[in-house]
Amino acid sequence: MALTREALQSKLLQQLLAHPELGFKILSDEELLASIRNTLQQKSTDELWIFAYGSLIWNPLFEYLERCVVTIEGWQRKFCLLAPIGRGTIENPGLVLGLEKGQYCQGIAYRLPINEHLESELLLLWRREMVVDSYIPTWVKTKRGNKEIETLTFTVNPQHPVYVNNLSKANIVESLATARGAIGSSSEYLSHTVKGLLAEGIEDRKLIELEHLVKAKQKEESQ
Numbered sequence: 001m002a003l004t005r006e007a008l009q010s011k012l013l014q015q016l017l018a019h020p021e022l023g024f025k026i027l028s029d030e031e032l033l034a035s036i037r038n039t040l041q042q043k044s045t046d047e048l049w050i051f052a053y054g055s056l057i058w059n060p061l062f063e064y065l066e067r068c069v070v071t072i073e074g075w076q077r078k079f080c081l082l083a084p085i086g087r088g089t090i091e092n093p094g095l096v097l098g099l100e101k102g103q104y105c106q107g108i109a110y111r112l113p114i115n116e117h118l119e120s121e122l123l124l125l126w127r128r129e130m131v132v133d134s135y136i137p138t139w140v141k142t143k144r145g146n147k148e149i150e151t152l153t154f155t156v157n158p159q160h161p162v163y164v165n166n167l168s169k170a171n172i173v174e175s176l177a178t179a180r181g182a183i184g185s186s187s188e189y190l191s192h193t194v195k196g197l198l199a200e201g202i203e204d205r206k207l208i209e210l211e212h213l214v215k216a217k218q219k220e221e222s223q
Helices: 005-009 012-017 029-041 118-129 169-178 186-199 205-222
Strands: 048-052 066-083 094-112 135-144 147-156
Touching: 005 012, 005 118, 012 118, 029 118, 048 135, 066 147, 066 169, 094 118, 094 135, 094 169, 094 186, 169 186, 169 205, 186 205
Parallel strands: 048 147
Antiparallel strands: 048 094, 066 094, 066 135, 094 147, 135 147
16 A cells, blocks of 8 residues: 555554554654644744655655755765564564764755644654654754755654664665565665655665665566
């Protein structure tokens, strides 16, 4: 099944991630709303921008007024979060991207409308990104050409059990090539991200190399 607005509205991820073998604490809507309100209190401008570095590039699922390519310094996207349900299984967890300390990262910034629907739009986003607390809502400075924009993004929570920072490239390729879960495969996630970035003129060489290695691994295992 695909991840859609309807799936988020029906709390699909909460239901999937409440698997008893995982033992995750599932945040309630009340807890998610408290997180949203606390996060917005830290905003220092009248605009609200969301920085996307992974699936939000090609499947944002929220309303926005404009989007643009931006760069952030001091952070990098990396396959460092296990996906034991959505993009994999408990027996063969997939991987998804997180944002952790590094050199720099290019992605997409979305400007959201500030209106009476903002909180409900953000609740859908929080149900997607924050339901098990594996990310931390973080305000970062991004650059759009010479202009600086304050954006909200989701950085990894290094204390969460799904965070992994010591995987070898071979382990990452193996997981991406073989894992499939309730909302699709890890290899599809990688491919869509690479295509989404290239469509915006962003060439992430590390992800492109991973995609080549994953395809080669899949071809080898199919023979």
